[in-house]
Amino acid sequence: MTFVDLLQYYGAAAGVIAAAVVSLDLGRRPTGWAFVLFVTSSIALIAWGFLGPDAKGIGWQNMVLLVINAIGVYRYLVRKAPPQ
Template identity: 45%
Template sequence: MNGTLEWVAAGGTMLAAGLIAADLGRRVTGWGFVLFCAVAICWIISGLTGGALPIAAMNSVLLTINAWGVWQYLLNPKNRRKLEKLEELQSRAEQEVAREAA
């Protein structure tokens, strides 16, 4: 298999999982799914060129699932409007908490 490509894919997979698990908001989670898509492509290439067809097949399915995550978190117009409204509300809530703490 492809050593360098696999290390990039492994590191990217761990970083993407960390971004999603950290629960830092919809936008960060969406970018975690984007990274998952990129590393799935790396794993597919590595699997196809290295004779590891189960890895390639699994990551083909994961690519589809993660592309759905990108749609849900970053591209879906309805969810984007929700995100923009939530960011407005978050800003107001942070200001209110700061006033209460002072």
């Protein structure tokens, strides 16, 4: 197994775990940390997409998802919760 293969499997596993945490709605902090995990997943899949053969589409998709996930990190970990 090559480093590029490991990027693919890490990206997939991290994405699944992060999605599970977000779906459980465990609160702001766990959701924020799930978005951090999504960010690492996107970075791994961007690298895999552009380093591996025939996976450029996944690389481009994850470039967009990286921005979306960074917004999630900001909203849940950096920004204060809006008053209710």
